[in-house]
Amino acid sequence: MTDIIFESWSKTLEVALLTIISFVTLFVFIRISGKRTLAKFNAFDFVVTITLGSVLAYMMLGQVNLAEGTVVLFIIIAMQLLFAKLSRRSHVMDKLLNASPKLLFYQGLYLHDNMEKEMVSKDEIVSAIRQRGLADISKVLAVVIEPNGEMSIIEGSKDGGSSTLHQLEKAVQDAS
Structure with a gap:
């Protein structure tokens, strides 16, 4: 029963690392596949929507515990904010992270x-x-x-x- 709320710090850190790797991988695939894949989403919206939806589904189905799911959601949102901030502050990062017309x-x-x-x-x-x-x-x-x-x-x-x-x-x- 305690696994529902928290399993272990090593498992939570493992999930955090996998989240970072998965998020970056998905973002790279979306950027490589081009603008047509986004269809009215920008890259941030698309990646965040898909990943948040998936995490929430796993949390709802009890396939990840609350602590792990919360860490994943926090990391996704933090990465979105970090990418947005980097994009606003650096022309090079903006060009790397965002598509242009x-x-x-x-x-x-x-x-x-x-x-x-x-x-x-x-x-x-x-x-x-x-x-x-x-x-x-x-x-x-x-x-x-x-x-x-x-x-x-x-x-x-x-x-x-x-x-x-x-x-x-x-x-x-x-x-x-």
């Missing part, structure tokens, strides 16, 4: 290298344009895949105002 279509051209990296087909881009209610692709200035996996459709501007694509346009010019 990428142009997939620009000024009438499909950017095949970016499409391949993000695992997006021409049909998916055209579908996103249709979902935006646009029938004429020539009116589309750009299609951007955002960090959460959504595609943003930017129509061409007639007034030459400031562009939300400044950084992405620069990347395309540098690649040319």
